[in-house]
Amino acid sequence: MNIEKLKKILEDNKKDAQYYAILYDNSEYNIRFSDSKIISNRVSSNSFVEITSILDKKVGVSSTTDLSEESVIKCIKKSYSIALEAEENEEYTPLIEDEKYDDSTENSLNFEKEVSEIEDYLHLIFNKDKRIKIFGYITGEISNISIINSVNLLKRTTIPRFSYSMNIKNDKLTRSVWRSDISSVSNIDLLKNIYTQLLKDYKYTSIKKDLDPGRYKVVLSPSALGDLLMYMSFFLLAKDADEKRSPFKDLLGKKVFPEYINLYTDPFIKDIKSIPFLIFDTSGVNPIFDIGQSLSKQNIIENGVVKGLISTRYYDQKMKYKNNLPTVSNLILEGSDKEYLDFIKDIDNAIYINNLWYIRSVDPITGLLTGLTRDGVYKIEKGRFVYSINNFRFNQSPIKVLENITSFSKSYLSTPREFGDSFLSSVICPYCVVEDFNLSSVSEAI
């Protein structure tokens, strides 16, 4: 199935419906390793088509992984019959007309070569030092996404994504460090660099001290801050805020954060490829009528002022909003021009947190989140990592985190531990000092 053929089948079978359709195909490989052994080698190719039929203001969506012509026709009929039975959607907005976009590429995944190169390297490091155990996950994937609609919209993109993560523990399982990297091109050097860096991190864990829970000055890594920003993006729906169902209620247009806080989304940022148009319902808002909408650089927080929230065209028109955004294709928090190492050198006394984990919303009024620190909590004294510390459970709102940032480094491509697992999301953000971070209780976990 290709998009031209899909268009023809749709035109022949749409009856009196408007439609849009998404054609998605993906190929990927994944290697998992644990305890210095490879535990699974997976290769997979998947595709599906998703058809939305719109009859007057009634909508039906149907998708299938069976791309035979017969099955696609059945899928069109299914979406039509759902629309027929549905009720009018009060948020109906005419579909986006006549827009074209294409940055798709013909790249295919060279999985056999890449996998064997990676596995050779892994076996090399597995056998290097028997006192450490190596864990991790490597994945390479290429996704092609095309969208068409009944009013002459055609958009295509290709999103390649290669991610490398590794965790090193000692054989007694009392020490543990983790790093990860992502890229839009396959690059085994990233994996090699992770291993080298991890061996350095591992040295910091040779001395471990206990620290009581409390409110501390912390340094969050881009991974830790990235997870908090990702979670905060779930609170950014304009309608929820207006309905007083979000911690961002009454904050639009207000200066909430220090003036050096600038948060935005930009699908065309160079560091990693993002999808430049709206495809799925990734944000929790219901964007049915906006699928295919162009995304651009848009501010969420500008000089500390909440500038734009996530919204639909329908809602923006109704409420006369000008600065909202359809989704966050990625999140970028502006940093300073200080390199990471120079930034750390200037810190006198703080707790460094490498990763956060198991993050959940506790209080939707304040945005309070809970979660754990993981794989790297260190004491920084006079600009140096001096020893490692036990893990903690934190209770902390990401809004307060942004309020309490007092300094930061330059921004780096982040690999959030919990929410970094999807090609639909990426974060670029700095290392930052956060005052008064609530480390609520000690976790014995390693």
Next chain:
Amino acid sequence: MPFDKFTYRNYAKSLLESSNLKKIDFCEIRFQEDLIENIYFKNLNLENIYNLESKGFSVRVLLNGNWGFSSSNIITKVSILEAFSKAVNMVVGLPKGRVTLTTEDIYKDEDIQSVIINPFDTPISEKIQYIKSIQNDLLKYKNIDFSDASLVQVFEKKLYLNSSGSDIYQERTRIYPHFMLYKTIPELTTLKLNTRPVGEGYEYFKNYPFQEEIPKAAENIYEKSKAKSVKEGKYNLLIDPSNLWLTIHESIGHSTEMDRVLLYEANYAGSSFATVSGMGDLVYGSDKVNIVGDRNQKNGLASIKYDDEGVKTTQFDIIKNGVLENLQTNREIASISGMNHSNGCSFADSYSSFPLQRMPNVSLLPNESKDLKLGDMLNIMNDGIYILGDGSWSIDMQRYNFQFTGNIFYEVKSGKIIGMIKDLAYQSNTQDFWKSCIEIGGKSTYSLEGAFNCGKGQPSQVAPVSHGAPISLFENIKVLNTKNEN
């Protein structure tokens, strides 16, 4: 095209009976189709109806102790041979891997879960009208400003064949109606209706007692909005199954997964404080605590006759009188730990997913000797907090430190409920918590709850699972005020 199990079986057999199999040590093929229909309402606006048909197959081969896996959504004789070659190419030439398998019986069987009404046989318009009528009934109350409703229905078909000769076809149905209510003045108060995900047909939704529950929910959300904020400290907690299921899931369900114990998930979901040598020895809780794993439990979300490695499922003790008895296994990890058989806990969430060791239904058994009811349990507790419904949840990488909230909290004095409180989270450590379990309610307080979306694995998978429990009493547990935590 429909799920054509006869044709698919022939395709699979032509691979399994071919000379290709001489190249490898073991092979299994799984065809899977998931039909999913989701309906979303926000108040009276039908936000979306989404129908999804996911169908394809995977081939998993074992060669020299290494797993190779390949999947595709194109089901033809040729694509199966191609997938086999890719799976072999992933592992050919690798140094000897760690994988061995337990020897299991061979089955040729079909098992179709019987439901009264297949959700996909009910017209969509009927479901829409039914949800809308419930929404109307809810929104009549001035204390309910918003109601977000969703109905998720799944019909799953699996055909499994392996090179040992097993040939198994199974069908499963599950459904989850969900209603979240909001009162926004003076500040946000949320309340969930007590509907839960179940391994049943549409009849569960149709027969659910909304008419009884809705007026109570309207009163409860008002009372919750007026409730006083909890004073932090240590309290006795009487926990309803609608809250305790999630604590069982996180603290016991996950910590007794043997793959986590063996560090398979260390890079991602995490490991466990439990150990293989702790079986028969490790004290998990007080002697009142008896936990079983059971994939045969009626209406259980993880219930099925054979798992995704063709192993016949069973019921087994996980914790007996407070002591760890067994861990959950699949064929690989059971073999690594020197056990003779898997206890049937393999699951893959779609045709393209590598099967993992996943949870059976993990449940706390009711008190055998006394059928203690809510009133009895309140009297035994005397002073404390009675918690109903699930809320927020989080637990650390080794399943020690956890924190849970809930849906409704009552203050109890001298065995009597005196009113609602709010802003509460309980924080404890798995073993401390279960050791503080001082009484377990009787059979009549038992209820089966669960989730559709337990996460694990890389790439991540979700699994449905149920957890049953009676009302249970825990003493001296740390309670936080979530407003003070901010």
